[in-house]
Amino acid sequence: MIARLLRAALPPAIVVIALVAAWDIAVRLMQPSEYLVPAPLAVARAFLEQRAELVPAALRTAGSAAAGFAIAAAAGVLAGSVLAASRFLMRGLYPLATLLQMVPLVAIAPILVIWCGYGPRTSVASAAIVSVFPVLAATLDGMRSTDPGLAELFGVCRASRLQRWWKLELPWALPSIVTGLRIAAGLSVIGAIVGEFVGAFAGDASPIGIIILSAMRENRTDLVFASVALAAAAGFALFGLVSLLGWALLRRWHASAG
Amino acid sequence: MAAPAPPLIEVTDVGRTFADGTRALAGASLMVPAGAITALVGPSGCGKTTLLRMMGGLDAPTSGAVRFAGGARPRAAFAFQEPRLLPWRSVVSNVALPLELAGVPRGERRARAERILDRVQLAGAGRKLPGQLSGGMRMRASIARALVTEPELLLLDEPFGALDEITRQALDDLLLALWGEFGMTVVVVTHSIVEAAYLGRQVVVMAPAPGRVVGCIKPGFASRTPALRATPEFAASTASLLQMLAQSMVREKGAA
Numbered sequence: 001m002i003a004r005l006l007r008a009a010l011p012p013a014i015v016v017i018a019l020v021a022a023w024d025i026a027v028r029l030m031q032p033s034e035y036l037v038p039a040p041l042a043v044a045r046a047f048l049e050q051r052a053e054l055v056p057a058a059l060r061t062a063g064s065a066a067a068g069f070a071i072a073a074a075a076g077v078l079a080g081s082v083l084a085a086s087r088f089l090m091r092g093l094y095p096l097a098t099l100l101q102m103v104p105l106v107a108i109a110p111i112l113v114i115w116c117g118y119g120p121r122t123s124v125a126s127a128a129i130v131s132v133f134p135v136l137a138a139t140l141d142g143m144r145s146t147d148p149g150l151a152e153l154f155g156v157c158r159a160s161r162l163q164r165w166w167k168l169e170l171p172w173a174l175p176s177i178v179t180g181l182r183i184a185a186g187l188s189v190i191g192a193i194v195g196e197f198v199g200a201f202a203g204d205a206s207p208i209g210i211i212i213l214s215a216m217r218e219n220r221t222d223l224v225f226a227s228v229a230l231a232a233a234a235g236f237a238l239f240g241l242v243s244l245l246g247w248a249l250l251r252r253w254h255a256s257a258g
Numbered sequence: 259m260a261a262p263a264p265p266l267i268e269v270t271d272v273g274r275t276f277a278d279g280t281r282a283l284a285g286a287s288l289m290v291p292a293g294a295i296t297a298l299v300g301p302s303g304c305g306k307t308t309l310l311r312m313m314g315g316l317d318a319p320t321s322g323a324v325r326f327a328g329g330a331r332p333r334a335a336f337a338f339q340e341p342r343l344l345p346w347r348s349v350v351s352n353v354a355l356p357l358e359l360a361g362v363p364r365g366e367r368r369a370r371a372e373r374i375l376d377r378v379q380l381a382g383a384g385r386k387l388p389g390q391l392s393g394g395m396r397m398r399a400s401i402a403r404a405l406v407t408e409p410e411l412l413l414l415d416e417p418f419g420a421l422d423e424i425t426r427q428a429l430d431d432l433l434l435a436l437w438g439e440f441g442m443t444v445v446v447v448t449h450s451i452v453e454a455a456y457l458g459r460q461v462v463v464m465a466p467a468p469g470r471v472v473g474c475i476k477p478g479f480a481s482r483t484p485a486l487r488a489t490p491e492f493a494a495s496t497a498s499l500l501q502m503l504a505q506s507m508v509r510e511k512g513a514a
Contacts, residue, residue, distance in 0.1 A: 149338060156336050167355075
């Protein structure tokens with residue numbers, strides 16, 4: 001298990017190290033101004049100097065993203081289930097949901113500030129809005145692909161609607177739902193930071209979005225880079241956590257397919 | 259031979275036309291004796307599956323009637339051509355599913371599922387997932403799931419059609435043994451003449467376009483053991499079934 005993880009992690013690790021090395025060499029050769037492209041070591045130094053501020057900030061952002069993701073996961077699975085259960089609702093609401101998905105998040109972010117006020121609530125709402133659609137679509141698709149033979153079996157056994165949902169449609173859709181959740185996990189961090197850009201305030205409890213904005217105003221490009229790396233790490237962690245959870249949930253599926 | 263058992267199901271002049279205008283059945287009549295095995299045999303499109311589904315309440319005739327002894331539909335269970343097991347559930351919990359859906363308490367349904375798994379020679383496989391079983395084992399699990407509710411009527415829709423010949427014969431013998439033990443009424447749909455003659459106390463021959471009953475034989479074998487398949491009397495039954503099927507084809511061509 002651990003050996004397999006190491007083997008899986010090795011190629012991307014080599015690629016990352018190679019990219020950072022190339023970046024370092026390019027900066028040494030071309031010597032751009034520190035303002036445009038800081039060297040990797042400068043970014044690392046900025047991170048180490050500001051870590052007391054950066055790490056809690058990243059955790060705050062990750063918290064907003066995780067809360068938004070949790071809301072989106074619950075709402076997406078629930079809404080997808082309801083739409084899958086009713087042809088009428090699906091025909092009526094699904095195009096609308098698709099349309100809402102097309103509205104750029106950045107454009108509605110100010111509305112969220114009006115509704116939710118300045119602070120983490122706007123980030124949570126923003127994260128939830130951007131990640132709900134993939135979960136909804138994945139749930140709907142997964143449930144609608146339920147094996148008709150199994151559906152008939154449940155009919156023969158006189159299963160109730162709720163039994164059919166809980167014991168057949170939901171587990172059947174699980175692989176699809178997990179895929180939707182993984183996409184949503186990555187999106188939720190983006191949503192949280194967009195929410196912070198418009199709706200968070202600088203202060204003792206600044207999230208990473210605010211640090212990025214103020215570092216930019218202070219021409220601290222090294223600090224911007226460090227913050228972005230940390231935000232990416234938060235997204236990666238959330239994605240990894242959801243993937244792990246999905247793997248645990250789908251173990252029986254994989255065992256059965258193998 | 260014992261006196262003929264009273265019919266459990268009486269199919270009278272049943273017709274079924276689908277929404278697209280296909281006539282799946284036209285004027286089909288037959289009796290299903292209680293406690294016996296009835297085989298419905300015929301080529302694709304002869305309406306045998308539609309008839310079976312009507313007996314289980316999954317479909318309704320557009321004309322004619324399907325009546326049950328005593329007026330009420332007996333407790334029926336289905337097994338289909340595919341095993342239709344939930345891939346994420348262990349074999350024992352798949353077998354217990356009908357009891358679970360009916361609200362039987364956990365301990366009791368486990369015990370009943372394990373008992374029936376033992377009867378289909380899957381006692382050691384209860385904890386496995388369906389994907390870890392062979393095709394024949396999956397089919398036995400599917401039969402076990404149908405039997406776990408102790409149905410009065412077992413409806414089998416080409417249950418062993420997707421299996422190889424050797425596995426199929428073994429499962430035919432298993433089915434006969436289970437029938438001998440539980441004594442339920444069995445209706446089995448098959449496109450295999452040999453299987454129909456081997457299993458059926460009554461074999462109903464059907465023909466397509468439109469689906470109808472063209473004949474019925476009652477093979478009176480003294481015993482049904484694997485050796486029966488090699489006897490001249492078994493060959494005679496399959497020959498008369500084949501002849502009935504061939505005649506129905508000729509008549510069909512003559513009419514066209």
